[in-house]
Amino acid sequence: xxxxxxxxxxxxxxxxxxKSKFNEWYNAVTDLADLTDxxxxxxxxxxxxxxxxxxxxxxxxxxxxxxxxxxxxxxxFPLLVPEEQFQREADHIKGxxxxxxxxxxxxxxxxxxxLLLRPTSETxxxxxxxLWIRSHADLPLKSYQVINVYRHDTKQTRPFIxxxxxxxxxxxTCHIDFEDAERxxxxxxxxxxxxxxxxxxxxxxxxxxDWDKFPGAYYSLACDAMMPGDRTLQIGTIHQYxxxxxxxxxxxxEDAEGEHQFAHQTTYGxxxxxxxxxxxxxxxxxxxxxxxDIAPYQAAIVPIPKKGKQALIASECEKLQTTLxxxxxxxxxxxxxxxxxxxxxxxxxxxxxxxxxxGPRDLANDAVMLVRRDTGKKEVVDRNAxxxxxxxxxxxxxxxxxxxxxxxxxxxxxxxxxxxxxxEADGIVRVAWCGNxxxxxxxxxxxxxxxxxxxxxxxxxxxxxxxxxxNCGKPTTTAAYFARTY
Amino acid sequence: xxxxxxxxxxxxxxxxxxKSKFNEWYNAVTDLADLTDxxxxxxxxxxxxxxxxxxxxxxxxxxxxxxxxxxxxxxxFPLLVPEEQFQREADHIKGxxxxxxxxxxxxxxxxxxxLLLRPTSETxxxxxxxLWIRSHADLPLKSYQVINVYRHDTKQTRPFIxxxxxxxxxxxTCHIDFEDAERxxxxxxxxxxxxxxxxxxxxxxxxxxDWDKFPGAYYSLACDAMMPGDRTLQIGTIHQYxxxxxxxxxxxxEDAEGEHQFAHQTTYGxxxxxxxxxxxxxxxxxxxxxxxDIAPYQAAIVPIPKKGKQALIASECEKLQTTLxxxxxxxxxxxxxxxxxxxxxxxxxxxxxxxxxxGPRDLANDAVMLVRRDTGKKEVVDRNAxxxxxxxxxxxxxxxxxxxxxxxxxxxxxxxxxxxxxxEADGIVRVAWCGNxxxxxxxxxxxxxxxxxxxxxxxxxxxxxxxxxxNCGKPTTTAAYFARTY
Numbered sequence: 001x002x003x004x005x006x007x008x009x010x011x012x013x014x015x016x017x018x019k020s021k022f023n024e025w026y027n028a029v030t031d032l033a034d035l036t037d038x039x040x041x042x043x044x045x046x047x048x049x050x051x052x053x054x055x056x057x058x059x060x061x062x063x064x065x066x067x068x069x070x071x072x073x074x075x076x077f078p079l080l081v082p083e084e085q086f087q088r089e090a091d092h093i094k095g096x097x098x099x100x101x102x103x104x105x106x107x108x109x110x111x112x113x114x115l116l117l118r119p120t121s122e123t124x125x126x127x128x129x130x131l132w133i134r135s136h137a138d139l140p141l142k143s144y145q146v147i148n149v150y151r152h153d154t155k156q157t158r159p160f161i162x163x164x165x166x167x168x169x170x171x172x173t174c175h176i177d178f179e180d181a182e183r184x185x186x187x188x189x190x191x192x193x194x195x196x197x198x199x200x201x202x203x204x205x206x207x208x209x210d211w212d213k214f215p216g217a218y219y220s221l222a223c224d225a226m227m228p229g230d231r232t233l234q235i236g237t238i239h240q241y242x243x244x245x246x247x248x249x250x251x252x253x254e255d256a257e258g259e260h261q262f263a264h265q266t267t268y269g270x271x272x273x274x275x276x277x278x279x280x281x282x283x284x285x286x287x288x289x290x291x292x293d294i295a296p297y298q299a300a301i302v303p304i305p306k307k308g309k310q311a312l313i314a315s316e317c318e319k320l321q322t323t324l325x326x327x328x329x330x331x332x333x334x335x336x337x338x339x340x341x342x343x344x345x346x347x348x349x350x351x352x353x354x355x356x357x358x359g360p361r362d363l364a365n366d367a368v369m370l371v372r373r374d375t376g377k378k379e380v381v382d383r384n385a386x387x388x389x390x391x392x393x394x395x396x397x398x399x400x401x402x403x404x405x406x407x408x409x410x411x412x413x414x415x416x417x418x419x420x421x422x423x424e425a426d427g428i429v430r431v432a433w434c435g436n437x438x439x440x441x442x443x444x445x446x447x448x449x450x451x452x453x454x455x456x457x458x459x460x461x462x463x464x465x466x467x468x469x470x471n472c473g474k475p476t477t478t479a480a481y482f483a484r485t486y
Numbered sequence: 487x488x489x490x491x492x493x494x495x496x497x498x499x500x501x502x503x504x505k506s507k508f509n510e511w512y513n514a515v516t517d518l519a520d521l522t523d524x525x526x527x528x529x530x531x532x533x534x535x536x537x538x539x540x541x542x543x544x545x546x547x548x549x550x551x552x553x554x555x556x557x558x559x560x561x562x563f564p565l566l567v568p569e570e571q572f573q574r575e576a577d578h579i580k581g582x583x584x585x586x587x588x589x590x591x592x593x594x595x596x597x598x599x600x601l602l603l604r605p606t607s608e609t610x611x612x613x614x615x616x617l618w619i620r621s622h623a624d625l626p627l628k629s630y631q632v633i634n635v636y637r638h639d640t641k642q643t644r645p646f647i648x649x650x651x652x653x654x655x656x657x658x659t660c661h662i663d664f665e666d667a668e669r670x671x672x673x674x675x676x677x678x679x680x681x682x683x684x685x686x687x688x689x690x691x692x693x694x695x696d697w698d699k700f701p702g703a704y705y706s707l708a709c710d711a712m713m714p715g716d717r718t719l720q721i722g723t724i725h726q727y728x729x730x731x732x733x734x735x736x737x738x739x740e741d742a743e744g745e746h747q748f749a750h751q752t753t754y755g756x757x758x759x760x761x762x763x764x765x766x767x768x769x770x771x772x773x774x775x776x777x778x779d780i781a782p783y784q785a786a787i788v789p790i791p792k793k794g795k796q797a798l799i800a801s802e803c804e805k806l807q808t809t810l811x812x813x814x815x816x817x818x819x820x821x822x823x824x825x826x827x828x829x830x831x832x833x834x835x836x837x838x839x840x841x842x843x844x845g846p847r848d849l850a851n852d853a854v855m856l857v858r859r860d861t862g863k864k865e866v867v868d869r870n871a872x873x874x875x876x877x878x879x880x881x882x883x884x885x886x887x888x889x890x891x892x893x894x895x896x897x898x899x900x901x902x903x904x905x906x907x908x909x910e911a912d913g914i915v916r917v918a919w920c921g922n923x924x925x926x927x928x929x930x931x932x933x934x935x936x937x938x939x940x941x942x943x944x945x946x947x948x949x950x951x952x953x954x955x956x957n958c959g960k961p962t963t964t965a966a967y968f969a970r971t972y
Contacts, residue, residue, distance in 0.1 A: 005623070039614065042566050053562050054560070057560075078528060081528075082527055082528060085527065099592070106587040106638035128533055148565065150565075
């Protein structure tokens, strides 16, 4: 939060960022770019500083727009869930009970009923859904909320990636039958595609193996992005619950024939991990690189001072700022009394997609200098065409980030047919699996990678493949994906 | 959430709303208008349903804009505060310890340090402020967040007015000295004026007596609105902390001379109580009346069907909706297959400021019918001038709500000079008070009303007054305000 001075920036500049040492790089860049403050004295709970919070809000805003366009309605449920309500779905309790925070007293007295902090909101919402839904005319019910969830995760915490207080998006839907719930899942996948297009993040959609599905789900789809450090990151999940929770929470409706039926349900979840993916996938040795659609500042104007022309340059920079703001560009004019070089360094660290320099020479030529964060490319452009030029650069930057990341994801997938190759391969390995749980678990252990799963519909030749199960040798047309994960 | 049918609405219509019985009315109208769902099984924690949540979000959006305009930066601090950190400011602990929820175990194990759910965020934020602030160049620090706070209040709960999970806005600022903190308070008061202008809520700004100030504050200003049920509602508070918390949390800065100084601090808080005030102050026997600036729907279009012209009317209604949406009006076209009368009833209940009817006669005359929610007044206006006409009605509705409420507030204030009059008077009584705590407390008890306080600066003849203290009889120029409160 400190308003950086030349001295403070000079201190920062001494820290050499090296993305090839990913863990150290990640830890340093989240600090240096003022994305979060990790000094809050509760493990796994950091402070959202203004810059990081604006980034999160911009992502949330894209999600809100997607929700409005797809007729989801925003709700906000209480944080605290009564014990009894939490314990109605057996698999769900088993899956979460090791991670749940409990509130058992208040104001010096024990509470009548122990309450827990939601680790996710199924158990808060579904008893209410049972009250809201009466007839088929009430379906589909499409709700979502953006809130925090709390999970006392015992693994090593990492900002945005593994937290105990998690900024969370969750959509919960109820449908007349399994098929309508499947259509919802198609819609969710389309939303994920549009959102990740804006974030320039490519990913695989994989159906998790049964032993790794969401507690209480019929099946779980997960979106896995390839991160540096040779691990994948789960950035979104979509669960088909069938009528499993509906039976536990009595979510019933009267169909057109007057018969009582259980609703079929889905959920779709994402979190601040999207920021973790953006940092990891796009960043470089100079710091963050933020996709233009969600960057808090899409462009930073840096005046290049010249004796005797200070006021003129300052005034032209202000005009430039106004022009861009009026065109809807999120632009910041950096008027700090520090050297331009310090400003360049600072905005590069913070990942601002485009730097706009305006100095005496530009002034003389009625031009401005555009500097792309992703490539470092400098271009002098006509001052009068600046809005169009800036917009064109944003598109180019997004295209470049996207295609670089796509290439890296594709290159990280290795189809292999032998154990040794599967063990040695980096990234994501794609191997033959007969579908048997025992074989899957053995392969996991032997190659020291987790099974991410298979494509959603292997029968529909979404992922054509032929091979012999890596464990039992049985011929199969199913490819399973394995990787080390964050 | 249920998509109301004729039958369901007919059930609702049987409930007779009578605002003169305020408590019952308030309870019924919050249910009937789908503002909240009170059936969540934790006392004082309700579900924000889509309609209520949109209303809250619209209010929050006005606050966000005010914060941006006044250079506050949004942050988001963790919910959980370590015990030690909470206990550094003695008065603050004393004030809140009876209401605090404690988290003492997670995943079946005791936590190393007990954590509490923030009842407000001073104790979460200030240790971090101590790290963020180094020099006078870092000041003023102006932060705010919109989050939930948790208070195990033992009084009777009431939706939006007295909850245990509270949707909360809190601004926290740090300044070089007392005077700069005072200037911040002036800015906060100006923000409150602009915000409440939009909400059409008049209020008194009163300096709470010392025995009722915020725990840890040097002084507290509160904004009190006059509600039905003969009680006032505190809808906002602004606290001057001086360097009291800064000393407890070591928030120090180096001044221009290199000397270490403690920062002076203020806070400004508001909550979902703003909705409570809107409901109570503007509503009537037909339901809510929402000020146009924050109504989820500013206008509802109701087609008046006519055999043989159904499709034509429907298509004209769609065109009307598009015209208004393109002009930035939040408009809803009610296409439900229920009687127009049921729709009228429903939108009146929900407080939509303007109803727009379009039927065969309007079609013939190239007109639409506007019906004001506040007055019930019907006016046929030119279809081609509809945007301007609608906007004009919004202004008229807001002006009318504001002036009605202002009149009621003014009429509720009674300046009295005798005990009997003070006891018998309804509303807010304004009486002479010598300034002595003992006298103030005795007057409170004797007239069975709480002291709200005095004007901020009685010396500056903000509130000219002459009288003899109602308890000791000493002559005084200070007027104190008393009322029963929610």
